[in-house]
Amino acid sequence: DGGITQSPKYLFRKEGQNVTLSCEQNLNHDAMYWYRQDPGQGLRLIYYSQIVNDFQKGDIAEGYSVSREKKESFPLTVTSAQKNPTAFYLCASSLSRGRAQYFGPGTRLLVL
Amino acid sequence: AQSVTQLGSHVSVSEGALVLLRCNYSSSVPPYLFWYVQYPNQGLQLLLKYTTGATLVKGINGFEAEFKKSETSFHLTKPSAHMSDAAEYFCAVSSGGSNYKLTFGKGTLLTVNP
Numbered sequence: 001d002g003g004i005t006q007s008p009k010y011l012f013r014k015e016g017q018n019v020t021l022s023c024e025q026n027l028n029h030d031a032m033y034w035y036r037q038d039p040g041q042g043l044r045l046i047y048y049s050q051i052v053n054d055f056q057k058g059d060i061a062e063g064y065s066v067s068r069e070k071k072e073s074f075p076l077t078v079t080s081a082q083k084n085p086t087a088f089y090l091c092a093s094s095l096s097r098g099r100a101q102y103f104g105p106g107t108r109l110l111v112l
Numbered sequence: 113a114q115s116v117t118q119l120g121s122h123v124s125v126s127e128g129a130l131v132l133l134r135c136n137y138s139s140s141v142p143p144y145l146f147w148y149v150q151y152p153n154q155g156l157q158l159l160l161k162y163t164t165g166a167t168l169v170k171g172i173n174g175f176e177a178e179f180k181k182s183e184t185s186f187h188l189t190k191p192s193a194h195m196s197d198a199a200e201y202f203c204a205v206s207s208g209g210s211n212y213k214l215t216f217g218k219g220t221l222l223t224v225n226p
Contacts, residue, residue: 042216045214
């Protein structure tokens with residue numbers, strides 16, 4: 001089955017720690033995206049990538065980093081610089097930019 | 113710049129009643145429009161999309177939406193609500209072309225009462 005997988009489902013971060021969220025897709029999509037979802041705020045774009053080895057900042061990139069070494073994979077690192085990381089993180093992909101995006105099941109990040 | 117406004121953060125209907133979720137957008141160029149549904153602790157699922165062509169778009173689970181350019185609206189409807197429709201719904205707009213960005217509304221939580 002084609003789709004997007006995210007792992008882990010839940011992630012706990014200690015203060016000062018960097019954590020990495022995994023996102024993998026087998027849809028052969030060129031573009032991939034990371035969103036942050038907070039209650040009542042909808043989705044906010046963190047980073048996006050249109051092709052391998054290229055990515056762009058979204059609206060709230062501070063405290064986050066990404067890489068795109070393979071077409072199928074777009075991991076997100078939440079760094080210690082992100083002071084309020086508790087949120088639901090969603091990865092998405094699309095065939096090309098501006099088209100319908102398809103979402104993974106999400107990772108919930110909690111701070112210990 | 114593009115934006116999306118979803119009127120009503122919470123809509124409550126009775127089972128079997130009409131569902132109407134409102135979405136208005138702003139875009140400087142012809143938009144692509146989308147509706148997504150999200151169940152608790154899950155990702156977003158695409159319900160339907162409008163890109164070009166017929167302005168009445170049919171989606172999954174009996175939902176449909178109509179693109180009205182003069183009203184800059186893309187309201188989501190379903191003739192008869194089912195308990196399983198209870199979820200959060202998001203409207204999104206993309207200006208298409210070279211614009212990568214999908215801008216989401218803040219969502220409408222639909223409650224279905226027995």
